[in-house]
Amino acid sequence: xxxxxxxxxxxxxxxxxxxxxxxxxxxxxxxxxxxxxxxxxxxxxxxxxxxxxxxxxxxxxxxxxxxxxxxxxxxxxxxxxxxxxxxxxxxxxxxxxxxxxxxxxxxxxxxxxxxxxxxxxxxxxxxxxxxxxxxxxxxxxxxxxxxxxxxxxxxxxxxxxxxxxxxxxxxxxxxxxxxxxxxxxxxxxxxxxxxxxxxxxxxxxxxxxxxxxxxxxxxxxxxxxxxxxxxxxxxxxxxxxxxxxxxxxxxxxxxxxxxxxxxxxxxxxxxxxxxxxxxxxxxxxxxxxxxxxxxxxxxxxxxxxxxxxxxxxxxxxxxxxxxxxxxxxxxxxxxxxxxxxxxxxxxxxx
Amino acid sequence: xxxxxxxxxxxxxxxxxxxxxxxxxxxxxxxxxxxxxxxxxxxxxxxxxxxxxxxxxxxxxxxxxxxxxxxxxxxxxxxxxxxxxxxxxxxxxxxxxxxxxxxxxxxxxxxxxxxxxxxxxxxxxxxxxxxxxxxxxxxxxxxxxxxxxxxxxxxxxxxxxxxxxxxxxxxxxxxxxxxxxxxxxxxxxxxxxxxxxxxxxxxxxxxxxxxxxxxxxxxxxxxxxxxxxxxxxxxxxxxxxxxxxxxxxxxxxxxxxxxxxxxxxxxxxxxxxxxxxxxxxxxxxxxxxxxxxxxxxxxxxxxxxxxxxxxxxxxxxxxxxxxxxxxxxxxxxxxxxxxxxxxxxxxxxx
DNA sequence: GTGAAAGCGCTAACAG
DNA sequence: CTGTTAGCGCTTTCAC
Numbered sequence: 054x055x056x057x058x059x060x061x062x063x064x065x066x067x068x069x070x071x072x073x074x075x076x077x078x079x080x081x082x083x084x085x086x087x088x089x090x091x092x093x094x095x096x097x098x099x100x101x102x103x104x105x106x107x108x109x110x111x112x113x114x115x116x117x118x119x120x121x122x123x124x125x126x127x128x129x130x131x132x133x134x135x136x137x138x139x140x141x142x143x144x145x146x147x148x149x150x151x152x153x154x155x156x157x158x159x160x161x162x163x164x165x166x167x168x169x170x171x172x173x174x175x176x177x178x179x180x181x182x183x184x185x186x187x188x189x190x191x192x193x194x195x196x197x198x199x200x201x202x203x204x205x206x207x208x209x210x211x212x213x214x215x216x217x218x219x220x221x222x223x224x225x226x227x228x229x230x231x232x233x234x235x236x237x238x239x240x241x242x243x244x245x246x247x248x249x250x251x252x253x254x255x256x257x258x259x260x261x262x263x264x265x266x267x268x269x270x271x272x273x274x275x276x277x278x279x280x281x282x283x284x285x286x287x288x289x290x291x292x293x294x295x296x297x298x299x300x301x302x303x304x305x306x307x308x309x310x311x312x313x314x315x316x317x318x319x320x321x322x323x324x325x326x327x328x329x330x331x332x333x334x335x336x337x338x339x340x341x342x343x344x345x346x347x348x349x350x351x352x353x354x355x356x357x358x359x360x361x362x363x364x365x366x367x368x369x370x371x372x373x374x375x376x377x378x379x380x381x382x383x384x385x386x387x388x389x390x391x392x393x394x395x396x397x398x399x400x401x402x403x
Numbered sequence: 404x405x406x407x408x409x410x411x412x413x414x415x416x417x418x419x420x421x422x423x424x425x426x427x428x429x430x431x432x433x434x435x436x437x438x439x440x441x442x443x444x445x446x447x448x449x450x451x452x453x454x455x456x457x458x459x460x461x462x463x464x465x466x467x468x469x470x471x472x473x474x475x476x477x478x479x480x481x482x483x484x485x486x487x488x489x490x491x492x493x494x495x496x497x498x499x500x501x502x503x504x505x506x507x508x509x510x511x512x513x514x515x516x517x518x519x520x521x522x523x524x525x526x527x528x529x530x531x532x533x534x535x536x537x538x539x540x541x542x543x544x545x546x547x548x549x550x551x552x553x554x555x556x557x558x559x560x561x562x563x564x565x566x567x568x569x570x571x572x573x574x575x576x577x578x579x580x581x582x583x584x585x586x587x588x589x590x591x592x593x594x595x596x597x598x599x600x601x602x603x604x605x606x607x608x609x610x611x612x613x614x615x616x617x618x619x620x621x622x623x624x625x626x627x628x629x630x631x632x633x634x635x636x637x638x639x640x641x642x643x644x645x646x647x648x649x650x651x652x653x654x655x656x657x658x659x660x661x662x663x664x665x666x667x668x669x670x671x672x673x674x675x676x677x678x679x680x681x682x683x684x685x686x687x688x689x690x691x692x693x694x695x696x697x698x699x700x701x702x703x704x705x706x707x708x709x710x711x712x713x714x715x716x717x718x719x720x721x722x723x724x725x726x727x728x729x730x731x732x733x734x735x736x737x738x739x740x741x742x743x744x745x746x747x748x749x750x751x752x753x
Numbered sequence: 754g755t756g757a758a759a760g761c762g763c764t765a766a767c768a769g
Numbered sequence: 770c771t772g773t774t775a776g777c778g779c780t781t782t783c784a785c
């Protein structure tokens with residue numbers, strides 16, 4: 054009745070060659086030598102497999118082996134420059150190692166993130182690389198309990214000892230702020246997002262500490278927190294108003310590249326010029342930051358390093374199965390790339 | 404010996420409740436009513452499942468059902484703005500429908516693309532959304548033969564009748580060129596990539612036809628083809644030299660957003676100003692094109708529409724299993740977004 | 754209403 | 770060197 058091509062299985066191969074299923078299976082898994090299969094048999098099997106285009110059924114393998122050769126990647130937003138690059142590097146590394154990758158974006162939404170983690174577990178991934186959201190503590194602890202290999206990237210989960218690869222956000226923000234101060238910008242506005250992800254908190258601390266180390270007192274509203282999840286226009290507007298309401302500000306530090314993009318738009322809408330009216334620096338680079346006029350000074354994340362380290366560590370966990378005694382952590386220092394948006398300027402009196 | 408939590412299975416649930424596996428399975432799949440399971444039993448099962456945190460083993464389900472509730476997404480480069488957005492939309496749609504998505508980037512490399520398609524098949528995805536590379540004809544035909552649901556996006560595969568959702572590249576390029584002509588740019592340079600993907604060919608045709616319809620004769624080298632896969636610097640250099648060698652050119656049409664980015668850098672390196680020395684338009688929008696000074700005129704792809712249509716059609720194919728008699732095709736018209744990089748100018752003599 | 758049992762395709766322990 | 774076979778966890782037909 055069904056005219057579709059019948060799916061060919063290991064059984065068919067065995068039958069056609071008058072061999073046992075075992076033999077074929079051994080050959081299939083490269084255990085021919087070890088199990089003492091004659092080279093001739095080996096070749097015959099390989100030949101027929103090729104001829105028939107036989108592919109072992111993955112689901113059966115997974116069911117049998119408990120390993121899916123698949124990892125999950127949970128990022129904040131795959132369409133964002135930073136996470137897109139991260140995904141790319143991980144994909145390449147994974148393929149090199151014979152792994153496939155599932156991906157998903159949390160949109161920084163907690164409920165979504167929880168759902169995604171569960172979905173990853175359901176799909177029996179061998180391990181997960183996670184960009185956490187706030188309040189994911191329970192899920193992360195559960196992962197540890199269930200002995201599912203995972204590593205956190207970009208941000209930690211407060212109160213949980215887990216393996217991670219993150220940026221040294223504190224140092225990055227500190228240095229970027231210091232760069233502004235050294236170039237005689239003393240009235241810096243720090244624009245960040247509202248919810249307290251660990252990396253955002255660290256950046257804010259870096260900013261605050263750099264100011265206080267330089268003995269700069271802010272006599273203005275030096276930090277603007279916008280909540281994302283609103284429309285782009287609303288965010289641009291918030292920044293625009295902030296700038297308008299704090300005319301003494303001589304420079305703006307955006308804690309994220311997309312905030313930087315919004316901020317630049319806001320500044321343009323205020324008819325202000327960068328850097329003559331207001332200097333700009335941003336955390337996270339972006340291909341376009343160097344093309345803008347002026348080009349934008351940034352703290353750039355060594356994406357390749359972060360992604361590679363995270364993946365390699367995940368592999369180790371998956372392959373060793375041994376959970377090491379103490380969590381593994383990598384804190385990677387960002388590079389400050391000075392561009393035209395924050396030139397040295399003459400010191401001015403107040 | 405093994406202290407790890409023993410994975411709980413449907414059997415355990417059945418035993419603990421003194422029910423048969425069948426009953427539990429029915430409840431699990433929402434077939435309680437249909438199979439006449441008493442509401443009470445139903446509730447007891449649900450309660451225990453929740454209590455024990457039981458999740459049906461996915462691999463077993465896949466093996467049994469032949470459906471994995473997983474689709475594959477093959478794009479050119481996940482870290483590229485356009486494909487990142489496409490991926491995002493598809494991910495969201497897929498999740499809505501209870502599907503997960505595997506992704507992979509081809510880098511526009513044929514061998515990679517072939518490998519990826521095979522890997523997708525191995526992982527028993529239910530369907531694939533594919534950004535083809537050149538010379539993928541054999542693989543695509545094989546997919547048709549094997550009755551694996553798939554839909555092509557962004558570009559066709561010459562010589563293959565397959566379902567697709569693509570942009571009307573011809574019209575987009577035609578209109579973008581016409582926009583330049585109407586604003587009195589008559590010496591237009593078209594910068595594109597070398598290999599003949601269908602969408603690039605169509606864009607080039609659109610450009611050429613718009614010129615010839617306007618009776619414009621090019622007395623210069625009007626088309627530059629760069630091959631990607633080289634380093635960024637080399638590409639920028641090629642464009643830089645092209646501009647330098649063709650000083651009569653008054654405007655540049657980039658066939659892709661990343662070429663646009665490279666091109667802008669090249670123009671800057673030539674110390675030329677946009678648009679006073681040279682106007683610029685680009686195919687494919689990008690968040691930053693509107694932030695650049697000047698902002699860049701583009702033919703913008705309705706990404707959401709493309710991705711959604713492709714996904715929905717794939718779903719239909721997966722769920723109906725019926726291969727329709729004739730291939731499904733959607734050609735979507737791009738929007739021309741006029742910005743500052745191509746203002747109207749006074750007609751000039753030669 | 755519920756249960757027994759076959760079988761999806763594969764691996765590997767065990768037996769020759 | 771090769772074959773037999775149990776079983777991974779689930780769905781579903783058929784029987785009671």
